[in-house]
Amino acid sequence: xxxxxxxxxxxxxxxxxxxxxxxxxxxxxxxxxxxxxxxxxxxxxxxxxxxxxxxxxxxxxxxxxxxxxxxxxxxxxxxxxxxxxxxxxxxxxxxxxxxxxxxxxxxxxxxxxxxxxxxx
Amino acid sequence: xxxxxxxxxxxxxxxxxxxxxxxxxxxxxxxxxxxxxxxxxxxxxxxxxxxxxxxxxxxxxxxxxxxxxxxxxxxxxxxxxxxxxxxxxxxxxxxxxxxxxxxxxxxxxxxxxxxxxxxxxxxxxxxxxxxxxxxxxxxxxxxxxxxxxxxxxxxxxxxxxxxxxxxxxxxxxxxxxxxxxxxxxxxxxxxxxxxxxxxxxxxxxxxxxxxxxxxxxxxxxxxxxxxxx
Numbered sequence: 001x002x003x004x005x006x007x008x009x010x011x012x013x014x015x016x017x018x019x020x021x022x023x024x025x026x027x028x029x030x031x032x033x034x035x036x037x038x039x040x041x042x043x044x045x046x047x048x049x050x051x052x053x054x055x056x057x058x059x060x061x062x063x064x065x066x067x068x069x070x071x072x073x074x075x076x077x078x079x080x081x082x083x084x085x086x087x088x089x090x091x092x093x094x095x096x097x098x099x100x101x102x103x104x105x106x107x108x109x110x111x112x113x114x115x116x117x118x119x120x
Numbered sequence: 121x122x123x124x125x126x127x128x129x130x131x132x133x134x135x136x137x138x139x140x141x142x143x144x145x146x147x148x149x150x151x152x153x154x155x156x157x158x159x160x161x162x163x164x165x166x167x168x169x170x171x172x173x174x175x176x177x178x179x180x181x182x183x184x185x186x187x188x189x190x191x192x193x194x195x196x197x198x199x200x201x202x203x204x205x206x207x208x209x210x211x212x213x214x215x216x217x218x219x220x221x222x223x224x225x226x227x228x229x230x231x232x233x234x235x236x237x238x239x240x241x242x243x244x245x246x247x248x249x250x251x252x253x254x255x256x257x258x259x260x261x262x263x264x265x266x267x268x269x270x271x272x273x274x275x276x277x278x279x280x281x282x283x284x285x286x287x288x289x290x291x292x293x294x295x296x297x298x299x300x301x302x303x304x305x306x307x308x309x310x311x312x313x314x315x316x317x318x319x320x321x322x323x324x325x326x327x328x329x330x331x332x333x334x335x336x337x338x339x340x341x342x343x344x345x346x347x348x349x
Contacts, residue, residue, distance in 0.1 A: 021181050029175050029209050030216045030231075035224065042233030042256060043219070047212060049255050050240060053248050054211050055182060055204060056189035062200075063190045073195040074186070076203050088244045091214055092207050 021048050061086060176205045215239050 026048045030039055059074060065085070066078025077099060083092040183201045190196065218239035219231050233256060237249050 020185065021177055025175075025177055026212060029177075029212045032175055033213050033216045033220060036216060036220050036231065038230045040230050040232040043231045043236045045259055046233050046236045046252050046256060047215060049252055050215065050236070050245070050248050051177070051208055051212060052185055053251065054245070055185040055208060058204060058207060059186040059189040059196075063194060072193060073197055074190060074200050075197045076199045079200055079203055079207070091243075092210060095206055095210055096203065 019045075019048055019052070021052055023048050026051065058082070058089065061089075176209050179205050182208060214243065215245075218243055 023044055027039060027044055030036060030044070030047060058079070062078040062082040063074045065082050066075070079092075080096045080098045083089045083096045084098070179201055182205050183196065186196055186201065186204060215236060216231070216239075219235035222238060223229070223231050223235050237252065240246060240252075241249055
């Protein structure tokens with residue numbers, strides 16, 4: 001039987017352990033937000049549990065949405081696409097930029113430089 | 121590095137980044153490679169040494185949840201796992217700052233469960249709210265049940281928050297005393313020693329009895345010899 005890091009008792013919820021994420025780490029992340037003084041235990045539990053739901057939600061949406069159906073693999077670009085297309089995941093677009101080939105980057109860089117040159 | 125930068129030009133220009141946005145260009149500096157080790161080994165006590173965005177949940181836990189979410193035969197790319205790890209930290213910060221704002225508006229200092237649930241429905245995660253309420257209920261019942269049993273901890277993270285009350289129940293001291301006759305009285309106590317109330321018959325504390333024995337006096341024998349005479 002695999003033990004999860006928070007080590008919850010089995011008898012708490014029957015067959016499945018309630019939480020599989022380390023609560024102390026979640027609290028650390030929460031406290032790194034500005035102006036957060038203290039966090040109620042309920043709030044901590046809810047956030048941890050919600051994070052679990054979020055991971056499932058994001059993974060499944062991205063898998064179904066993207067190329068996963070053909071390749072049967074969840075890739076980074078699936079996640080990036082889902083973040084852009086799904087309203088709920090819009091807040092992730094900053095940290096999930098889409099990949100472009102370096103050649104395309106170089107081309108647009110040249111374009112930008114030309115534009116800058118035209119301004120002067 | 122998964123070789124997306126397929127042209128040699130990239131290396132000539134010294135570009136090491138893999139992920140580039142269409143509107144702005146994100147180049148990953150080399151130092152970020154070290155962050156992967158920091159994520160899982162950070163001890164939390166020296167939080168100031170890490171940038172805010174470096175604190176992540178362990179990738180093994182995240183990967184396990186992802187694996188359970190996608191169909192059985194599905195696979196997950198390594199960069200997808202790392203990426204979700206970052207998304208998770210972003211999500212937690214997102215919810216927390218919204219909840220914190222509401223808390224401040226209502227002039228409270230502690231973020232409670234209601235704030236979190238409210239933040240979630242505000243931010244478009246209202247589909248989580250109902251399942252979360254159920255889980256919270258189950259969790260509370262579990263906590264009550266386990267607190268009833270003396271000294272059982274619920275989880276390593278939570279036990280930090282639990283008060284120490286459940287651990288300080290002193291075990292009852294077993295006291296065997298006589299009822300005031302001229303006999304020695306041996307008082308037996310456990311390690312949680314409670315000083316016995318003084319008895320008219322003269323209770324001898326554990327220490328005293330031991331002292332007497334140590335000097336070669338066995339109180340029991342002493343009295344019985346007297347009786348024989």
